[in-house]
Amino acid sequence: MTKLKLCIGLGGAMLSSVHAFAEQHHLPILQYHHVGDSLPFTTSVTPEQFQEHLDYLSDSGFQVVDLASGLDKLKAGKGLPDKAVAITFDDAYKNIYINGYPRLKEKQFPFTVFINTDPIVRKNPNFLTWDHMREMKQYGGVFANHTISHPYMMRKQAEETFDVWFDRIKQEVMQVEDLLIQKLGGSPQMLAYPYGESNSYIRSFLKEKGIVGFGQQSGVVNIDSDFTNLPRFPASGAYAAVSTLKTKLSSLPMPLKDIEKEGDFAGDSAVSMVLTFKEGRYRLRDLTCYVSGQGKAQLNWLDKRRVEVTAAKPFSYGRGRINCTMPDYKTANFHWFSNVWVKPRAEEGYVEEKSEKNSEK
Structure with missing residues (x-):
């Protein structure tokens, strides 16, 4: 006021x-x-x-x-x-x-x-x-x-x-x-x-x-x-x-309400995640996601505000990511979101699962 x-x-x-x-x-x-x-x-x-x-x-x-x-x-x-x-x-x-x-x-x-x-x-x-x-x-x-x-x-x-x-x-x-x-x-x-x-x-x-x-x-x-x-x-x-x-x-910021993914690690299958968007006026159908070293990810819309983002193939060993961008509804700017996974080699000794702690006790 x-x-x-x-x-x-x-x-x-x-x-x-x-x-x-x-x-x-x-x-x-x-x-x-x-x-x-x-x-x-x-x-x-x-x-x-x-x-x-x-x-x-x-x-x-x-x-x-x-x-x-x-x-x-x-x-x-x-x-x-x-x-x-x-x-x-x-x-x-x-x-x-x-x-x-x-x-x-x-x-x-x-x-x-x-x-x-x-x-x-x-x-x-x-x-x-x-x-x-x-x-x-x-x-x-x-x-x-x-x-x-x-x-x-x-x-x-x-x-x-x-x-x-x-x-x-x-x-x-x-x-x-x-x-x-x-x-x-x-x-x-x-x-x-x-x-x-x-x-x-x-x-x-x-x-x-x-x-x-x-x-x-x-x-x-x-x-x-x-x-x-x-x-x-x-x-x-x-x-x-x-x-x-x-x-x-x-x-x-990407207007996300929830992110569903299976942990921090990539395995022998292609990684995927489900993004749930907030209520609001967004250019959801203009969302584009890119997989490091692979090009565009596959987008499967589960409903009007939930999309499954899937890489084309499994990651190589090391760190891989998916970057998603979406044009803003009002301006020329872009919403941006990124997620990183690690694909470890067995000999690297990564601590992967919560069950590992229990199994060692």
Whole structure:
């Protein structure tokens, strides 16, 4: 009511006031790793590309927000600034400090770095130091959890029982939380899963500890998201072109009421999931889903708001995903949803089923 009266009272300034009060209730999050010239292509942007990204954000009116604060607002049902976006880095590479931080500082953009602490404690020269991080904290840097040793968290080591594995994984998380408090004065209680992999045990543990978790599936976050497995958009390697960022930054959450799938793992059959959409006016028949390495998925509409999405063939070993997009009814933007499965080899020791815990006791 107050905002409406203010806009009316300002007369000719009404349009600018409306813009100032514009809100969005979702958040795209960009994921980076390296910022450098001679690094792995898939996880790198050059300093020039990174500068181009930041220039595009500022020139196009995007509002870069602190990740933890933005997520707190979304969970509380509060709005974010119009065109809000968050910037994150995985791992604690020194080139973030050398090539990324000065550009972020110049723009006054907040950012979050998920750190794996083992190379930091061992003083690996290719990784950040605690002094680097203390400096970066003064100019918008936030440092969060990426485990101690960057393990495949879902895998047991040789001869490990379920309980020994789970205790080790808990230590991978909680020791970093302790170090963040000891060395940097606090923790935002956020964890990026190494390789984006987690299972129900790990996610339940994070929920119990009040820690927000991030995977490596793509999409945008809103109040309906699973805050133990949030999506982010990769912005490195093949995804570093500004033209690809534009679509992702303008993406909307997929209006899903429910997602039915058989766990986190792919087997010898093609994966499938059933998506149930919320009530509302959506372009459901324009939904398109793509399977990594396969092309379009098969869509079988079970009723007017439920669709079964099925891959054409089984996944190869490793991680596979299905990305779904749907044009928005009112704008030129797209709703976006992604799901990742892992197809493990037997020798990799993945903890797969809840029944495994019972069978070992």
